[in-house]
Amino acid sequence: MRELISTFKNLPRHFKTALQNLIRNNVMSFSSIFAVTITLAMIGIVGLVAFNVQDISSSIEDEISIYVKLDRTIDDAQAEAVGTQILALDNIANVEYSSKSAELDRLIESQGEAGAALFESYREDNPLGAAYTVTVTNPDLIGQTAQKITAIEDVNTVDYGGDSTTDLIKTLNTVRNGGTIFVVALGVIALFMIANTVKITIDTRKTEISIMRMVGASNWYIRIPFMLEGMLIGLVGAILPCVMLFYGYDYIYKITNGMVVTQMLSLVEPGAVIVQLVQALVGLGAGVGIIGSFISIRRYLKF
Amino acid sequence: MIRLENVSKTYNRGIRALNNVSLTIDSGEFVYVIGTTGSGKSTFIKLLYREIKPTTGIVEVVGLDVAKIPNRKVPYFRRNIGVVFQDFRLLPTKTVFENVAYALEVIDTPRHEIRKQVRQTLDLVGLGEKINAFPHELSGGQQQRVAIARAIVNNPKLLIADEPTGNLDPDTSVEIIELLEKINQSGTTVLVVTHDREVVQSNKKRTIVIDNGYIDSDTSTGGYGI
Structure with missing residues (x-):
């Protein structure tokens, strides 16, 4: 209980420490942020493609x-x-x-x-x-x-078009399921990548953690700045992919007039989809940063 | 302050680091612990700050049976003890001021109190001018002074120095030992682990010799083999 109260009371100080560490460990921070950026950009692009495949396949089905x-x-x-x-x-x-x-x-x-x-x-x-x-x-x-x-x-x-329609529906289902599996798999890989980056960052600082323990810092006191730092890495890493998706997709939508090949295969309108995707990327970056730090630091806090 | 009663420590691989050790160190004492590499002196001090637990026997520090302290209470227990290491172990991304202040921040000391105590302590160790420097900008002796300042800033009852002069030249070593004596004079119990004969011979204090896991000699007159 005492630890919990102290943790909340010191939140501004922890935040300052996290920000300071991020800036002072600049090389390590930069490489972590870069890894997160690449991963989230990948998820963003694939996510957007999957969104569109989903939308196109259901609009085809609606026509049947x-x-x-x-x-x-x-x-x-x-x-x-x-x-x-x-x-x-x-x-x-x-x-x-x-x-x-x-x-x-x-x-x-x-x-x-x-x-x-x-x-x-x-x-x-x-x-x-x-x-x-x-x-x-x-x-x-x-x-x-x-x-x-x-x-x-x-x-x-x-x-109803007989077997050719049934075949088309089967194909659409396969494409859709395949897309979903691909996005989920990529998401899992991304989570591991981000978590691993955070782990490496923490591994290089195990001496720092042992010093903190030596002067009598409670486990939460040590953990919180690392978790906040992980969150900041995730958030900063999400900026570029979000900007890229936001403007990039808008640009693609404009130059194609929202169509792929024919009117029937139309792109999902930007706006809501991009907002959702940006939210997902920001949440994913920050969430994985926090959870990754929490898990990685655990083994250094055991007695 | 410290009481060991029939303490033995056997590591998982079957290595016996300490054998049936019993000793008492009173409040306010200045004690040298000497021994060769692998003699068991590192195990001895690790037992004192509850980095490890004894296999058998009782280790009592500041009136607490360390083996009985639950894991989550260990940080609170350690606030009674200051530890200084051979390799200084300063936080590399924090300034001198922040390194020393950290020991007070973790125990929720008010900000103005931190500023006052850190300045006082840095003046005591002779580094009042270097508060904004980073550890890598300091000499070995200066870094060790910062480490000592961090160890004593919250007025611990016990200060353990593990080979504090191991990385320093003889002149600087003398200065560090003098500083530790000054701290001892203010009432803190000081335990210096070393294999530096010079240091021990020139400062006649109680000396405990650990050899092969046993207490070889424990004297209040100082020096090897007396």
């Missing part, structure tokens, strides 16, 4: 839908009944109705200039059936959902 054609002989009431049955199924996100004539309009439009001449005459006796465009909540189960829809009465054909 089931096209349900109804029998051309049924009336509006029957068509509506089919819609209700589809909605009642599991895994349905949205159902959009398109009437017979709307389907004809779409067909005409898809044929370009010649469309009107070719198909306008069918307006009186429309050979097309009404249709539903169904989007699903879980694209992984799109095949099963399509099968269930096929079984509904008055449904003529169901099209």
Whole structure:
């Protein structure tokens, strides 16, 4: 208890000591900060790429839908009944109705200039059936959902792209999972790297620690400045990666107009994402600095 | 001040550093402990400031059984003891003033009190002019004076000096010993571990000779082999 009170009372002094040590051990501090900078920059870049891959893959998935054609002989009431049955199924996100004539309009439009001449005459006796465009909540189960829809009465054909769509979804899942694993693995490696840097910094100062112990400094009194120093190394090390991500991504977003290749593969807007990422990097740098120091110094404080 | 009763210390590898040692050192005494390398004198002083615990026997320092002090209380126990080493062991990134002040900061001494006591102590050891210097800017003798100042600034009851003149030339050594005597005269018990015959012969004080883990001789007349 006495130690705890003393620790809080001396916090400004500890902070001053930490700052002083950081400046006076300039070479060691610089190399630690440099290592943290490199690591956090790596995490930042990979994190940003992963964010975008995630976003692009989910926007692709959002585009995937089931096209349900109804029998051309049924009336509006029957068509509506089919819609209700589809909605009642599991895994349905949205159902959009398109009437017979709307389907004809779409067909005409898809044929370009010649469309009107070719198909306008069918307006009186429309050979097309009404249709539903169904989007699903879980694209992984799109095949099963399509099968269930096929079984509904008055449904003529169901099209979701078949195996090629399933394959696409599988690929997207692999990319996404792979990306997540990669980011997590990189994060863990980064933590070890930062912790190791802090450990080396502390190892070079074990004589200093033994002196502190000799004059009767309590363990917390010794530990706190080292932890604060670790935090400062983490924070200073995070500055450059944060600035780089903030301005760098903004720049990339501007010159690409927010698109990769096509409109469909759009980049995540800067702003919120960058703020989140900057927060994560600052937190990671400071957190690992504090925890790394705490762990590294432990073995020098044993009796 | 110090009492050892049938103390033995055996290290993990089976090396016996001290064998059944018993002795008493009273408050205010000035005592030399001499012995060759590996005689057990380092073990002896490490027992006193609770760097190690005895295998058997009782070690009592400033009225406390050191083996019974719980680990977390060791820092508080050490505040009763000042220790000076052969290699000075100053904090390299702190100035002379900060090095000495550190011993007071850790015991929550108020800031104005720290300033006063550090200045007084640095004047006592003759380094009042060097308060803003860093250790690497000082000579060996000056660094040892800073180390002594740090060891005594909080008025410890016991001052242990482990080969304090080991890295110093003869003239500087004499000065350091004189300083330790001055500190002793103010009432602090001083224990000087050395193998410097000159030092011991020229200052007739109680001398304990440790050899091969045993107390070879303990005399109050001073000098080797008496």
